Amino acid sequence: MATIHDVALKAGVSVTTVSRVMNNRGYISETTRSKVYQAMNELNYQPNEIARSLLRKQSNILGLIIPNVSHPFFSQLADRVEYYADMEGYKVLLCNSQMDPSKERDYIEMLKRNRVDGIIMGSHTLEIEEYQNLRSPIVTIDRKIDEEIPCLSSDNYRGGQLAAELLVAKGCRKIAHICGNLDLKMLSNQRTDAFLDVVGRAGVGHLVVQTDMNVFNESLYSELLHTLLESNPDIDGIFATSDILAAYALKECIRAGKRVPEDVRIVGYDDVGAARWLTPELTTIRQPIDELGHQAVRLLHRQIEGEQVSFNNVLSVELVERETT
């Protein structure tokens, strides 16, 4: 692969000159410029970004750590992150922690060694302290580390509230809420808080079921939902904390011979593509995934530029009523 040196040689100028025409800096005569361009073309020259990064102390790479791109929410988020990153001139390094703390730790170290300009943390398997001394522009998604680290999320409490209120308004008398592991201090736990507030205030029967939310254990979802419906045949409303979970709820309802929405009403969360693939289409709480990706990149970009950014960034959610309610 040709270097700036080869180009200079072929064009009969110095490397400085070649560098100048590449970067459009300083004055260069038209003849020199075209000689250089021609040499570049003939050699099929591509400037070595690694050398540039070393000098500039900036890689223009962003690290994206998520549990798993194969999860629909994260795959859609990754798409938007990459899209906006590209618009701002950043590339993105994909890291799937697979929910494994030691993998997550290794990825963080790797990203630092590779001098990425910023990190988007969508996976949170480590203790707070481990994130605190990483001194890189960073933005966390859906988890508040401390008051020093910018956090981006959508309004989880509001989402839980909208979902619960809808089910109550539709007349549900016994509502099951299926959520992730509440021990992890994620902001998504606020959905559960809101749910409990709403049903408590309305005096509606309810129960809360925790799952591990591990995308690899989807086979367990069917079982979980099956036993839930069997032991609580009077459930007439389900609020699931993801659309995938809601899909399994829908499936088990139908299998149990219940009609949706007549006998059981279901609300999902996220509004990923799958919400519209189901029949009946899923009523759900829409997270603004495009905007989350946009803001994640923007918050990082501004930190990289040395700006101060706010530590609490919450976007609004929206109820999308379809056919399961």
Place this chain on the structure above:
Amino acid sequence: MATIHDVALKAGVSVTTVSRVMNNRGYISETTRSKVYQAMNELNYQPNEIARSLLRKQSNILGLIIPNVSHPFFSQLADRVEYYADMEGYKVLLCNSQMDPSKERDYIEMLKRNRVDGIIMGSHTLEIEEYQNLRSPIVTIDRKIDEEIPCLSSDNYRGGQLAAELLVAKGCRKIAHICGNLDLKMLSNQRTDAFLDVVGRAGVGHLVVQTDMNVFNESLYSELLHTLLESNPDIDGIFATSDILAAYALKECIRAGKRVPEDVRIVGYDDVGAARWLTPELTTIRQPIDELGHQAVRLLHRQIEGEQVSFNNVLSVELVERETT
């Protein structure tokens, strides 16, 4: 951020010595070694991989170009690619071409400028010639460029055959096949070839419908399927070229008051997670996504190591019969 120089200074040795302990090369006394380690810890030193890459002329980065990570097939593939890449010590740079030729071209250039060690091409919007002179370890997925560029795919003809044969065996008399744009010279067109061969041989009525397969236009899928079923009420079998397409087919069948599988039988393709989210669960042709990711990385790795790899790599598919047939 501390450099090797700072470490050397603090440990009272030369940079070479520090480099040596980092890389475990040559002989170093235990005292020196521990002095260096201590200095590293105190300074929280992380070796600069950019500098290393420059010197070693190897970035340990792989480029992954796909139409869109938000598409379930590619999101699951990206997950596996990243997984196996990580195991082999590679990082992966995510590029969503969004099916835009100029974006795809830009990504290819960007990856070359960044001296990635290899490229996985899962998006194919350019003309053959543009891929031919890119002189990088590469593997294409599902498209044969020429006899010089390693190609990885699963057995598309066999997949189409399995699907068509199943529908025929189940007694379908008029089968619709919904596929992507056949003008793109993708290997997935072989599914259509196989379909036509099977139904032709069996003398079963059929029709072929092309779509654009652009994941952003999912709203068009509903319309397409709706009019298809309306104008051909006697369709009793559908072979869709992706599970998502099959999901829309299922939905429109149900909306049209048809029972699945009693009135219409449906076969999808890929066996992504969504196939099990639907009710009834989708019968589909399983692509070995994990193995595709594994082999993609492996083919690249071997090229990087200077080995000769075979240009034609096809993995086998499998019929997964669930509830829609």
Place this chain on the structure above:
DNA sequence: GTGAAAGCGCTAACAA
């Protein structure tokens, strides 16, 4: 307008 030289952080001869 253009070039020579230094240096980004690291590794690899070659000496000592």
Place this chain on the structure above:
DNA sequence: TTGTTAGCGCTTTCAC
């Protein structure tokens, strides 16, 4: 066992 030096490909003073 350790250090000195050159150089990876590029940009940036500072001269000319």
